[in-house]
Amino acid sequence: MTRGFVGRRESAGTQANRIPPGQHLVKDFPVLSAGPTPRTDLAKWTFRIEGLVKEPVSWGWSEFQKLPAQDFVKDISCVTKWTKLDTRWRGVSVDILLEQVELDRRAAFVTAFSDGGYTTNIPLPELVNGQAFVAYGYDGKPLAPEHGGPARLVVPHLYFWKSAKWIRGLRLMDKDVPGFWESLGYNNHGDPWKEERYTGD
Amino acid sequence: MKRTLEWQIATVTAIKPETAEVRTLTLALPDWNAHRPGQHYDIRLTAGDGYAAQRSYSIASEPERTGEIDITVERIPDGEVSPYLLDTVVVGDRFEVRGPIGGYFVWDESVDGPILLVAGGSGVVPLMAMLRHRAAARVSAPARLLYSARTYEQIIYGPELDMLASQDGVKVSYALTRAQPPGWKGYARRIDDAMLADVSKALGPQVVAYVCGPTALVEVAADGLERIGLPAERIRTERFGPSGT
Numbered sequence: 001m002t003r004g005f006v007g008r009r010e011s012a013g014t015q016a017n018r019i020p021p022g023q024h025l026v027k028d029f030p031v032l033s034a035g036p037t038p039r040t041d042l043a044k045w046t047f048r049i050e051g052l053v054k055e056p057v058s059w060g061w062s063e064f065q066k067l068p069a070q071d072f073v074k075d076i077s078c079v080t081k082w083t084k085l086d087t088r089w090r091g092v093s094v095d096i097l098l099e100q101v102e103l104d105r106r107a108a109f110v111t112a113f114s115d116g117g118y119t120t121n122i123p124l125p126e127l128v129n130g131q132a133f134v135a136y137g138y139d140g141k142p143l144a145p146e147h148g149g150p151a152r153l154v155v156p157h158l159y160f161w162k163s164a165k166w167i168r169g170l171r172l173m174d175k176d177v178p179g180f181w182e183s184l185g186y187n188n189h190g191d192p193w194k195e196e197r198y199t200g201d
Numbered sequence: 202m203k204r205t206l207e208w209q210i211a212t213v214t215a216i217k218p219e220t221a222e223v224r225t226l227t228l229a230l231p232d233w234n235a236h237r238p239g240q241h242y243d244i245r246l247t248a249g250d251g252y253a254a255q256r257s258y259s260i261a262s263e264p265e266r267t268g269e270i271d272i273t274v275e276r277i278p279d280g281e282v283s284p285y286l287l288d289t290v291v292v293g294d295r296f297e298v299r300g301p302i303g304g305y306f307v308w309d310e311s312v313d314g315p316i317l318l319v320a321g322g323s324g325v326v327p328l329m330a331m332l333r334h335r336a337a338a339r340v341s342a343p344a345r346l347l348y349s350a351r352t353y354e355q356i357i358y359g360p361e362l363d364m365l366a367s368q369d370g371v372k373v374s375y376a377l378t379r380a381q382p383p384g385w386k387g388y389a390r391r392i393d394d395a396m397l398a399d400v401s402k403a404l405g406p407q408v409v410a411y412v413c414g415p416t417a418l419v420e421v422a423a424d425g426l427e428r429i430g431l432p433a434e435r436i437r438t439e440r441f442g443p444s445g446t
Contacts, residue, residue: 002296004289005246007254008281022245022255024281031416031440034305036423036433081255116433146420184304197243198302200205 015085018075020192023083030082031146034180038115038145038166045150047134048169049097051111052104058169061150065136067092072133074156076163077192089154090137094127097134097170107172111179112153115166120179121188122155122162124172131157134167159190159197207232208245211298213290214269219357222276223323224287225261227269228298235264238330239307239411239439242270242300246282256282259326259413259439260301263333273357275323306411306439309334314407315343317400319392319422321414322350325357327439328413332365343370347400349392349418351379374400392418394425401429413439 008024019025042061050056059067071090077083110127113119126132132155136143143149148165155162161181182188187196195201211228218224240260247253262271274286308316308331316335318328325348335344350356356375366373376388376396388396401408410431412422419440426436 001249002246003294005248005254005285005296007246007248007252022253024254031420033438033440035438036427036436037420038433080257146416180305185302198206 018085019083020077021195022197023077023081023192026082026084029084029087029147030078030080032078032080033146033165034118035116040115040150040166042150046168047097047151049101049172050169051172052107052174053172054102054104057100064092064151068096070133072135072154072156074154076154076156076160079159079161079186079190079197083192088139089133089135091133091135091151091154093130094132094134094170095130098128103172106174109173109176111171111173111177112162112164112167113169113171114164115168118164118166118180120153120162120164121177121182122158123176123189126158127155127170131155157191159187159192161186162190206299206302208297208299210295213292213294216290216292219273220355222287222355223273223357225271225273226286226290227262227271229269230298233268233270234301235267236260236270236301236330237304237307237309238263238334239327240301240303241327242272242298243302244272244282244286245297245299246285247297254281257302259330261326261329261333263330263337265334265337273323273326273329306413306437308409308411310338310340310342312409313342314409315404316345317404317408317410317426318344318346319397319410319412319414319426320346320348321392321418321422322355323357324412324414324418324439324441326413328411329358329361331411332362332371335371336365336368341370343404345371345400345404346373347376347392347396348373349376349378349414351377353377353380353382353385372400372403392422392425394428397422397425398429401426401431406430408435410436411439412436414441416440 045061046058048058075085135154136151153164153167209232214229215227241257245255258272260270261273277283362373381389419438
Protein backbone atom coordinates (compact mmCIF):
# COMPACT_ATOMS: atom_id res chain seq x y z
CA MET A 1 0.00 0.00 0.00
CA THR A 2 1.25 3.48 -0.88
CA ARG A 3 1.02 6.10 1.87
CA GLY A 4 -1.52 8.79 1.08
CA PHE A 5 -2.60 7.40 -2.30
CA VAL A 6 -6.35 7.26 -2.84
CA GLY A 7 -6.76 6.96 -6.61
CA ARG A 8 -9.61 7.91 -8.86
CA ARG A 9 -11.65 4.75 -9.28
CA GLU A 10 -14.81 6.73 -10.01
CA SER A 11 -13.44 7.51 -13.47
CA ALA A 12 -14.27 3.92 -14.38
CA GLY A 13 -17.56 3.68 -12.49
CA THR A 14 -19.79 0.79 -13.48
CA GLN A 15 -17.47 -0.05 -16.37
CA ALA A 16 -14.61 -1.01 -14.05
CA ASN A 17 -14.98 -4.68 -15.00
CA ARG A 18 -14.09 -3.78 -18.60
CA ILE A 19 -10.73 -2.22 -17.65
CA PRO A 20 -7.80 -4.66 -17.47
CA PRO A 21 -5.43 -4.53 -14.48
CA GLY A 22 -3.04 -1.56 -14.38
CA GLN A 23 -5.03 0.31 -17.04
CA HIS A 24 -7.00 3.54 -16.74
CA LEU A 25 -9.84 4.88 -18.82
CA VAL A 26 -9.33 7.62 -21.40
CA LYS A 27 -11.86 9.56 -23.44
CA ASP A 28 -9.37 10.90 -26.01
CA PHE A 29 -7.44 8.70 -28.44
CA PRO A 30 -3.72 8.94 -27.67
CA VAL A 31 -1.17 8.50 -30.47
CA LEU A 32 1.97 6.40 -30.01
CA SER A 33 4.42 5.46 -32.70
CA ALA A 34 8.15 5.01 -32.99
CA GLY A 35 8.80 7.34 -35.93
CA PRO A 36 7.23 9.76 -38.38
CA THR A 37 3.73 9.05 -39.68
CA PRO A 38 3.95 7.46 -43.18
CA ARG A 39 1.72 8.98 -45.87
CA THR A 40 0.81 6.37 -48.46
CA ASP A 41 -0.56 7.24 -51.89
CA LEU A 42 -3.79 5.22 -52.19
CA ALA A 43 -3.03 4.63 -55.88
CA LYS A 44 0.06 2.68 -54.77
CA TRP A 45 -1.44 1.04 -51.69
CA THR A 46 -1.82 -2.73 -51.77
CA PHE A 47 -2.76 -5.32 -49.19
CA ARG A 48 -1.06 -8.67 -49.62
CA ILE A 49 -1.43 -12.11 -48.06
CA GLU A 50 1.76 -14.10 -48.57
CA GLY A 51 3.99 -16.74 -47.05
CA LEU A 52 2.54 -20.21 -46.42
CA VAL A 53 -0.37 -19.93 -48.85
CA LYS A 54 -0.90 -21.76 -52.13
CA GLU A 55 -1.12 -18.51 -54.12
CA PRO A 56 -0.37 -15.10 -52.61
CA VAL A 57 -3.17 -12.57 -53.11
CA SER A 58 -2.99 -8.79 -53.36
CA TRP A 59 -5.68 -6.11 -53.44
CA GLY A 60 -5.41 -2.48 -54.50
CA TRP A 61 -7.26 0.18 -52.48
CA SER A 62 -10.45 0.18 -54.56
CA GLU A 63 -10.55 -3.63 -54.69
CA PHE A 64 -10.11 -3.76 -50.93
CA GLN A 65 -13.08 -1.40 -50.50
CA LYS A 66 -15.28 -3.89 -52.38
CA LEU A 67 -14.63 -6.69 -49.88
CA PRO A 68 -17.54 -7.26 -47.46
CA ALA A 69 -17.11 -4.72 -44.64
CA GLN A 70 -18.57 -4.70 -41.15
CA ASP A 71 -18.92 -2.26 -38.26
CA PHE A 72 -17.11 -3.22 -35.07
CA VAL A 73 -17.46 -1.74 -31.56
CA LYS A 74 -14.50 -2.75 -29.40
CA ASP A 75 -12.65 -1.89 -26.18
CA ILE A 76 -8.93 -1.31 -26.74
CA SER A 77 -5.97 -1.26 -24.32
CA CYS A 78 -2.50 0.19 -24.94
CA VAL A 79 0.53 -1.12 -23.04
CA THR A 80 1.23 2.52 -22.05
CA LYS A 81 -1.70 2.04 -19.62
CA TRP A 82 -4.72 3.59 -21.33
CA THR A 83 -7.95 1.80 -22.16
CA LYS A 84 -10.66 3.22 -24.40
CA LEU A 85 -14.13 1.69 -24.42
CA ASP A 86 -16.58 1.28 -27.30
CA THR A 87 -14.31 2.41 -30.12
CA ARG A 88 -16.21 2.30 -33.42
CA TRP A 89 -14.50 0.93 -36.51
CA ARG A 90 -15.33 -0.11 -40.06
CA GLY A 91 -13.29 -2.68 -41.91
CA VAL A 92 -12.89 -6.20 -43.20
CA SER A 93 -12.68 -9.25 -40.97
CA VAL A 94 -9.45 -11.24 -41.23
CA ASP A 95 -11.71 -14.28 -41.77
CA ILE A 96 -12.93 -12.74 -45.04
CA LEU A 97 -9.36 -12.01 -46.14
CA LEU A 98 -8.14 -15.53 -45.38
CA GLU A 99 -11.06 -17.02 -47.34
CA GLN A 100 -9.35 -15.66 -50.45
CA VAL A 101 -6.29 -17.89 -50.04
CA GLU A 102 -5.60 -21.56 -49.51
CA LEU A 103 -3.55 -21.88 -46.34
CA ASP A 104 -0.65 -24.31 -46.16
CA ARG A 105 -1.30 -26.70 -43.26
CA ARG A 106 1.99 -25.61 -41.63
CA ALA A 107 0.74 -22.00 -41.27
CA ALA A 108 0.56 -21.32 -37.52
CA PHE A 109 1.79 -17.74 -37.00
CA VAL A 110 1.26 -14.43 -38.74
CA THR A 111 3.54 -11.43 -39.16
CA ALA A 112 1.63 -8.26 -39.95
CA PHE A 113 3.80 -5.85 -41.94
CA SER A 114 3.39 -2.12 -42.49
CA ASP A 115 4.63 0.95 -44.28
CA GLY A 116 7.71 2.24 -42.50
CA GLY A 117 8.97 -1.31 -41.80
CA TYR A 118 6.92 -2.01 -38.67
CA THR A 119 6.07 -5.66 -37.96
CA THR A 120 4.20 -7.51 -35.24
CA ASN A 121 3.62 -11.25 -34.69
CA ILE A 122 0.36 -12.94 -33.71
CA PRO A 123 -0.56 -16.65 -33.55
CA LEU A 124 -2.92 -17.48 -36.42
CA PRO A 125 -5.67 -18.89 -34.13
CA GLU A 126 -5.89 -15.43 -32.47
CA LEU A 127 -6.65 -13.63 -35.73
CA VAL A 128 -9.57 -15.79 -36.90
CA ASN A 129 -13.18 -16.43 -35.83
CA GLY A 130 -14.09 -12.76 -35.60
CA GLN A 131 -11.15 -11.77 -33.41
CA ALA A 132 -9.41 -9.34 -35.78
CA PHE A 133 -10.10 -7.03 -38.71
CA VAL A 134 -8.37 -4.59 -41.04
CA ALA A 135 -9.96 -1.18 -40.37
CA TYR A 136 -10.13 1.80 -42.70
CA GLY A 137 -12.89 3.73 -40.94
CA TYR A 138 -13.02 5.13 -37.41
CA ASP A 139 -15.99 6.87 -35.82
CA GLY A 140 -17.73 7.30 -39.16
CA LYS A 141 -14.73 8.85 -40.93
CA PRO A 142 -11.72 7.56 -42.87
CA LEU A 143 -9.04 6.39 -40.44
CA ALA A 144 -6.63 9.29 -39.80
CA PRO A 145 -2.93 8.79 -40.67
CA GLU A 146 -1.70 9.25 -37.09
CA HIS A 147 -4.09 6.47 -36.00
CA GLY A 148 -2.81 4.14 -38.73
CA GLY A 149 -4.73 5.24 -41.83
CA PRO A 150 -5.33 4.43 -44.58
CA ALA A 151 -5.73 1.00 -42.93
CA ARG A 152 -4.61 -0.72 -39.74
CA LEU A 153 -4.98 -4.13 -38.21
CA VAL A 154 -7.21 -4.23 -35.10
CA VAL A 155 -6.81 -7.13 -32.67
CA PRO A 156 -8.78 -5.80 -29.70
CA HIS A 157 -8.06 -8.66 -27.29
CA LEU A 158 -4.30 -7.95 -27.34
CA TYR A 159 -2.37 -4.80 -26.35
CA PHE A 160 -2.73 -2.28 -29.11
CA TRP A 161 0.84 -2.45 -30.47
CA LYS A 162 -0.35 -5.75 -32.04
CA SER A 163 -2.90 -3.72 -34.03
CA ALA A 164 -0.32 -2.69 -36.65
CA LYS A 165 -0.83 0.80 -38.08
CA TRP A 166 -0.34 1.46 -41.82
CA ILE A 167 -0.73 -2.27 -42.50
CA ARG A 168 0.16 -3.58 -45.96
CA GLY A 169 -0.25 -7.28 -45.48
CA LEU A 170 -0.13 -10.54 -43.53
CA ARG A 171 2.62 -13.13 -43.86
CA LEU A 172 1.70 -16.71 -42.90
CA MET A 173 4.54 -18.62 -41.24
CA ASP A 174 5.25 -21.92 -39.54
CA LYS A 175 7.45 -20.25 -36.89
CA ASP A 176 6.81 -17.43 -34.46
CA VAL A 177 9.15 -14.56 -35.35
CA PRO A 178 9.17 -11.63 -32.88
CA GLY A 179 8.17 -8.31 -34.46
CA PHE A 180 9.39 -4.76 -33.78
CA TRP A 181 8.35 -4.20 -30.16
CA GLU A 182 8.49 -7.91 -29.39
CA SER A 183 12.25 -7.69 -30.13
CA LEU A 184 12.68 -4.59 -27.95
CA GLY A 185 11.60 -5.80 -24.53
CA TYR A 186 7.84 -6.06 -25.00
CA ASN A 187 5.91 -9.28 -24.46
CA ASN A 188 5.62 -11.74 -27.31
CA HIS A 189 1.89 -12.33 -26.73
CA GLY A 190 0.44 -9.20 -25.07
CA ASP A 191 -2.81 -10.20 -23.32
CA PRO A 192 -3.98 -7.14 -21.29
CA TRP A 193 -6.04 -9.28 -18.88
CA LYS A 194 -2.88 -11.21 -17.94
CA GLU A 195 -0.78 -7.99 -17.95
CA GLU A 196 1.62 -9.45 -20.49
CA ARG A 197 3.37 -6.12 -21.01
CA TYR A 198 7.08 -6.90 -21.12
CA THR A 199 9.41 -9.81 -21.84
CA GLY A 200 8.98 -12.41 -19.13
CA ASP A 201 5.58 -11.18 -17.84
CA MET B 202 16.59 -8.44 -22.44
CA LYS B 203 15.22 -11.81 -21.40
CA ARG B 204 15.01 -11.25 -17.67
CA THR B 205 11.60 -10.62 -16.17
CA LEU B 206 11.12 -7.11 -14.86
CA GLU B 207 10.19 -7.55 -11.22
CA TRP B 208 8.47 -4.92 -9.12
CA GLN B 209 10.69 -3.42 -6.44
CA ILE B 210 10.16 -0.85 -3.71
CA ALA B 211 11.71 2.54 -4.48
CA THR B 212 12.40 5.05 -1.71
CA VAL B 213 12.17 8.78 -2.38
CA THR B 214 15.49 10.25 -1.23
CA ALA B 215 15.29 13.79 -2.63
CA ILE B 216 12.73 16.14 -4.15
CA LYS B 217 13.70 19.10 -6.31
CA PRO B 218 11.22 21.66 -7.65
CA GLU B 219 11.90 22.39 -11.34
CA THR B 220 9.06 24.77 -12.28
CA ALA B 221 5.71 25.70 -10.70
CA GLU B 222 4.12 22.47 -11.95
CA VAL B 223 7.12 20.16 -12.32
CA ARG B 224 9.35 18.45 -9.81
CA THR B 225 12.07 15.82 -9.82
CA LEU B 226 12.02 12.85 -7.45
CA THR B 227 15.17 10.89 -6.73
CA LEU B 228 14.36 7.22 -6.17
CA ALA B 229 16.76 4.82 -4.47
CA LEU B 230 16.39 1.32 -5.92
CA PRO B 231 17.46 -1.86 -4.10
CA ASP B 232 17.79 -3.70 -7.46
CA TRP B 233 19.21 -0.96 -9.69
CA ASN B 234 20.10 -1.88 -13.27
CA ALA B 235 21.90 0.44 -15.68
CA HIS B 236 19.45 1.95 -18.14
CA ARG B 237 19.91 3.30 -21.66
CA PRO B 238 19.07 7.03 -21.84
CA GLY B 239 15.51 7.39 -23.13
CA GLN B 240 14.12 4.40 -21.21
CA HIS B 241 11.38 4.61 -18.60
CA TYR B 242 10.14 2.99 -15.41
CA ASP B 243 6.62 1.94 -14.56
CA ILE B 244 5.27 3.13 -11.22
CA ARG B 245 2.49 1.36 -9.32
CA LEU B 246 0.61 3.07 -6.50
CA THR B 247 -1.75 1.00 -4.36
CA ALA B 248 -4.62 2.44 -2.30
CA GLY B 249 -5.75 1.04 1.05
CA ASP B 250 -8.47 -1.09 -0.54
CA GLY B 251 -6.10 -2.71 -3.04
CA TYR B 252 -6.96 -0.47 -5.99
CA ALA B 253 -3.76 0.13 -7.98
CA ALA B 254 -2.81 2.67 -10.65
CA GLN B 255 0.18 2.39 -12.97
CA ARG B 256 1.94 5.01 -15.08
CA SER B 257 5.21 5.26 -17.01
CA TYR B 258 7.83 7.93 -16.29
CA SER B 259 10.94 8.62 -18.32
CA ILE B 260 14.26 8.42 -16.51
CA ALA B 261 15.87 11.86 -16.30
CA SER B 262 19.22 10.81 -14.85
CA GLU B 263 22.29 9.30 -16.50
CA PRO B 264 23.22 5.63 -15.93
CA GLU B 265 26.55 6.71 -14.44
CA ARG B 266 24.60 7.55 -11.28
CA THR B 267 24.29 4.08 -9.83
CA GLY B 268 21.74 2.85 -7.29
CA GLU B 269 19.20 5.57 -7.98
CA ILE B 270 17.24 7.27 -10.73
CA ASP B 271 15.58 10.65 -11.14
CA ILE B 272 12.11 10.96 -12.58
CA THR B 273 10.69 14.37 -13.45
CA VAL B 274 6.93 14.69 -13.07
CA GLU B 275 4.67 17.32 -14.63
CA ARG B 276 1.21 18.02 -13.27
CA ILE B 277 -1.57 16.80 -15.54
CA PRO B 278 -4.81 18.64 -14.73
CA ASP B 279 -7.33 16.13 -13.33
CA GLY B 280 -4.59 13.50 -13.34
CA GLU B 281 -4.65 10.57 -10.98
CA VAL B 282 -0.97 9.91 -10.34
CA SER B 283 0.87 13.17 -11.09
CA PRO B 284 -0.95 15.20 -8.36
CA TYR B 285 0.02 12.50 -5.86
CA LEU B 286 3.68 12.63 -6.91
CA LEU B 287 3.66 16.46 -6.85
CA ASP B 288 1.59 17.26 -3.78
CA THR B 289 1.61 14.27 -1.43
CA VAL B 290 4.96 12.50 -1.75
CA VAL B 291 7.65 13.45 0.80
CA VAL B 292 11.22 12.25 1.25
CA GLY B 293 11.14 8.77 2.75
CA ASP B 294 7.95 7.66 0.98
CA ARG B 295 8.08 4.32 -0.80
CA PHE B 296 6.23 2.92 -3.80
CA GLU B 297 6.61 0.14 -6.36
CA VAL B 298 8.52 0.55 -9.61
CA ARG B 299 9.84 -1.70 -12.35
CA GLY B 300 12.19 -1.05 -15.22
CA PRO B 301 14.15 0.04 -17.14
CA ILE B 302 11.81 -0.39 -20.12
CA GLY B 303 12.00 0.54 -23.82
CA GLY B 304 14.44 -0.34 -26.57
CA TYR B 305 13.91 2.05 -29.47
CA PHE B 306 13.71 5.62 -28.17
CA VAL B 307 17.17 5.25 -26.62
CA TRP B 308 20.52 6.85 -27.27
CA ASP B 309 24.01 5.97 -26.15
CA GLU B 310 27.49 5.79 -27.68
CA SER B 311 26.45 2.73 -29.72
CA VAL B 312 24.43 5.08 -31.95
CA ASP B 313 26.72 6.65 -34.56
CA GLY B 314 26.52 10.26 -35.61
CA PRO B 315 25.53 13.66 -34.27
CA ILE B 316 22.23 13.90 -32.42
CA LEU B 317 19.40 16.37 -32.80
CA LEU B 318 17.05 16.39 -29.82
CA VAL B 319 13.66 18.07 -30.20
CA ALA B 320 11.57 18.53 -27.05
CA GLY B 321 8.14 19.91 -26.31
CA GLY B 322 7.43 20.72 -22.65
CA SER B 323 8.18 17.81 -20.32
CA GLY B 324 9.21 15.81 -23.39
CA VAL B 325 12.66 17.15 -22.54
CA VAL B 326 13.00 14.58 -19.72
CA PRO B 327 14.29 11.51 -21.64
CA LEU B 328 16.41 13.83 -23.82
CA MET B 329 18.00 15.23 -20.66
CA ALA B 330 19.07 11.71 -19.72
CA MET B 331 20.80 11.53 -23.13
CA LEU B 332 22.60 14.87 -22.64
CA ARG B 333 23.63 13.98 -19.08
CA HIS B 334 24.97 10.63 -20.25
CA ARG B 335 26.80 12.28 -23.15
CA ALA B 336 28.58 14.56 -20.67
CA ALA B 337 29.25 11.89 -18.04
CA ALA B 338 30.57 9.36 -20.55
CA ARG B 339 32.50 12.06 -22.48
CA VAL B 340 30.92 11.09 -25.79
CA SER B 341 32.22 13.41 -28.50
CA ALA B 342 29.24 13.22 -30.89
CA PRO B 343 27.86 16.75 -31.40
CA ALA B 344 24.43 17.31 -29.87
CA ARG B 345 21.85 19.98 -30.43
CA LEU B 346 18.68 20.45 -28.37
CA LEU B 347 15.71 22.41 -29.70
CA TYR B 348 13.35 22.87 -26.77
CA SER B 349 9.85 24.31 -27.19
CA ALA B 350 8.11 25.64 -24.09
CA ARG B 351 5.21 28.04 -23.60
CA THR B 352 7.09 30.51 -21.42
CA TYR B 353 10.59 31.05 -20.00
CA GLU B 354 9.30 30.07 -16.55
CA GLN B 355 8.19 26.67 -17.88
CA ILE B 356 11.67 25.65 -19.07
CA ILE B 357 12.74 22.57 -17.09
CA TYR B 358 16.45 22.11 -16.21
CA GLY B 359 17.29 25.66 -17.48
CA PRO B 360 20.46 26.31 -15.42
CA GLU B 361 21.86 22.82 -16.09
CA LEU B 362 21.11 23.14 -19.82
CA ASP B 363 22.99 26.47 -19.84
CA MET B 364 25.95 24.73 -18.21
CA LEU B 365 25.84 21.81 -20.67
CA ALA B 366 25.60 24.26 -23.58
CA SER B 367 28.84 25.92 -22.47
CA GLN B 368 30.68 22.65 -23.11
CA ASP B 369 32.16 21.51 -26.38
CA GLY B 370 29.81 20.07 -28.95
CA VAL B 371 26.48 20.95 -27.32
CA LYS B 372 24.09 23.70 -28.33
CA VAL B 373 20.69 24.47 -26.86
CA SER B 374 18.01 26.54 -28.60
CA TYR B 375 14.67 27.50 -27.11
CA ALA B 376 11.38 28.25 -28.82
CA LEU B 377 9.03 30.13 -26.48
CA THR B 378 5.60 29.93 -28.02
CA ARG B 379 3.34 31.95 -25.73
CA ALA B 380 5.39 34.69 -24.05
CA GLN B 381 9.01 35.81 -24.12
CA PRO B 382 11.00 37.79 -21.55
CA PRO B 383 12.22 41.31 -22.55
CA GLY B 384 15.20 41.14 -24.88
CA TRP B 385 14.61 37.44 -25.72
CA LYS B 386 17.04 36.30 -28.43
CA GLY B 387 15.74 32.76 -28.96
CA TYR B 388 12.88 31.65 -31.17
CA ALA B 389 9.48 33.16 -30.43
CA ARG B 390 7.24 30.83 -32.42
CA ARG B 391 6.20 27.21 -32.71
CA ILE B 392 8.59 24.70 -34.26
CA ASP B 393 8.52 24.84 -38.08
CA ASP B 394 10.59 23.53 -41.00
CA ALA B 395 12.79 26.65 -41.18
CA MET B 396 13.67 26.31 -37.50
CA LEU B 397 14.45 22.60 -37.88
CA ALA B 398 16.67 23.32 -40.89
CA ASP B 399 18.41 26.07 -38.94
CA VAL B 400 19.24 23.95 -35.89
CA SER B 401 20.21 20.83 -37.83
CA LYS B 402 22.34 22.33 -40.60
CA ALA B 403 25.61 22.26 -38.61
CA LEU B 404 25.09 18.58 -37.74
CA GLY B 405 25.46 17.23 -41.28
CA PRO B 406 23.60 14.45 -43.09
CA GLN B 407 24.41 11.65 -40.61
CA VAL B 408 22.32 13.19 -37.84
CA VAL B 409 19.97 11.01 -35.77
CA ALA B 410 16.92 12.79 -34.40
CA TYR B 411 14.97 12.12 -31.19
CA VAL B 412 11.66 13.93 -30.87
CA CYS B 413 9.62 13.84 -27.66
CA GLY B 414 6.58 15.82 -26.59
CA PRO B 415 2.85 16.17 -27.11
CA THR B 416 1.48 14.48 -30.23
CA ALA B 417 0.85 17.71 -32.18
CA LEU B 418 4.45 18.86 -31.70
CA VAL B 419 5.89 15.44 -32.52
CA GLU B 420 3.83 15.22 -35.73
CA VAL B 421 5.00 18.68 -36.86
CA ALA B 422 8.65 18.07 -35.96
CA ALA B 423 8.90 14.51 -37.35
CA ASP B 424 7.13 15.47 -40.60
CA GLY B 425 9.30 18.60 -40.84
CA LEU B 426 12.52 16.63 -40.38
CA GLU B 427 11.46 14.33 -43.21
CA ARG B 428 10.66 17.34 -45.41
CA ILE B 429 14.11 18.84 -44.84
CA GLY B 430 15.71 15.57 -45.89
CA LEU B 431 16.14 13.23 -42.92
CA PRO B 432 15.24 9.61 -43.71
CA ALA B 433 12.37 8.28 -41.58
CA GLU B 434 14.55 5.55 -40.09
CA ARG B 435 16.74 8.21 -38.46
CA ILE B 436 13.83 9.97 -36.76
CA ARG B 437 12.78 8.36 -33.48
CA THR B 438 9.72 9.64 -31.70
CA GLU B 439 8.05 9.37 -28.33
CA ARG B 440 4.62 10.91 -27.97
CA PHE B 441 2.48 11.67 -24.99
CA GLY B 442 -0.97 13.13 -24.76
CA PRO B 443 -3.46 14.23 -22.15
CA SER B 444 -3.84 10.63 -21.02
CA GLY B 445 -0.30 10.46 -19.70
CA THR B 446 -1.51 11.29 -16.23
